[in-house]
């Protein structure tokens with residue numbers, strides 16, 4: 001099983017769900033920028049205050065803020081890791097490459113989870129988090145298409161991309177992911 005992974009996909013595709021399962025099973029460090037940002041918001045830190053308005057509107061938190069969160073956790077961590085929901089812009093991807101080169105831990109595979117917009121909308125509405133109302137979800141989908149989806153070609157060009165459909169039950173998708181990453 002590959003040990004340095006990145007999960008890519010639209011909001012609600014199941015990145016967080018599948019990343020948690022895989023990290024538990026394989027003992028990888030699970031770095032979800034969404035979870036880390038929500039923890040800052042809950043703790044009421046300066047960083048959390050800066051992030052919360054943007055997250056609730058469905059926009060992307062600034063690249064520098066997200067990068068500082070990831071960098072702190074990756075430097076000095078010498079076992080496997082899975083980045084979930086990061087990078088989300090080309091600038092984040094390029095900065096990540098510089099960091100990984102510095103710490104000599106290159107990405108081994110990027111997994112793209114794809115799902116139709118209608119299913120994404122239904123799943124997120126059913127979850128009902130603070131940023132899961134229809135208007136905000138539609139904005140998140142637009143932001144994904146504009147800012148994050150260019151990363152698909154970026155990682156394809158680097159020969160790292162594997163893609164699966166996120167439609168099906170959780171165990172079935174987990175099996176498919178393991179097949180693709182072994």
Ligand code: B4P
Pocket residue numbers: 009010011012013014015016017018033034035037054055056058059060061062066084085086087088092123124126127131140166167168169170173
């Ligand atoms: P995230 O926390 O990353 O959330 P997400 O993309 O909406 O969800 P994910 O794809 O992980 O879906 P999940 O498994 O939970 O981002 C939230 C916000 O944080 C962003 O909008 C942004 O503002 C900010 N942010 C995060 N990272 C950033 C970055 N790098 N740069 C800038 N800003 C950043 O699944 C969704 C639902 O589907 C759940 O309810 C789940 O139970 C359900 N589900 C999962 N798999 C299923 C299945 N197979 N069948 C049916 N339901 C399923």
